[in-house]
Amino acid sequence: MGEQQERWQAAERLALALTEGGLQRMSARALAVFLFTDAETVTMGDIADRLGVSAGSVSGAVKALLSVGLIERLPAPGSRREHYRLRDDAWPTLFSTQNTVVHIMLQAADAGIATTAADDPARERLARMRDFYDFLLRELPGLLRRWEQEQASRR
Known part of the structure; x- marks a missing residue:
């Protein structure tokens, strides 16, 4: 071949x-x-x-x-x-655009939480979902900065 x-x-x-x-x-x-x-x-x-x-x-x-x-x-x-x-920055750009998806998921979780009672098991599952996406939003900028620093040090 x-x-x-x-x-x-x-x-x-x-x-x-x-x-x-x-x-x-x-x-x-x-x-x-x-x-x-x-x-x-x-x-x-x-x-x-x-x-x-x-x-x-x-x-x-x-x-x-x-x-x-x-x-x-x-x-x-x-x-x-x-x-x-x-694009030279294709992967960080793709990751950054995922913020939109993360925001949508976060909003969907919040909307679901608003419709459930405090003792409803669905509320706990939705809260975990919300907390996960909230965590991602907080962590993504730092992760992308570290990636850029690593790339700059390789050049």
């Missing part, structure tokens, strides 16, 4: 793991292309060609990856196609 074939099989295995972790299948496969490509940038057409799918099926995946901050659109003077690349 050739080196390139092994590389893209590893990319497909990663995409499968991401899908099992909850990412939409096409978004996972597109993300794998961004992670495994040796090109500076890729277009939707490049992704579609690499995956053997239609450019239309890639569009939603690219939008999803853009929306969570994993990839970025780059100017490409002279090109009629939009170019994208994995």
Whole structure:
């Protein structure tokens, strides 16, 4: 088996793991292309060609990856196609955007607590949920700062 074939099989295995972790299948496969490509940038057409799918099926995946901050659109003077690349700060950005999800979960727990009686077992479960998400919100900024410090020390 050739080196390139092994590389893209590893990319497909990663995409499968991401899908099992909850990412939409096409978004996972597109993300794998961004992670495994040796090109500076890729277009939707490049992704579609690499995956053997239609450019239309890639569009939603690219939008999803853009929306969570994993990839970025780059100017490409002279090109009629939009170019994208994995952001250098993709993982901390993704983690930071999760704050929105954490806030939503925290609000949902608070709303549930407000509807339950003090002696209701559901109230205790909801309180644990609220406390967990409250803890995450307090800890995330420090965790991201430590990550940045670690990265800076490696440079």
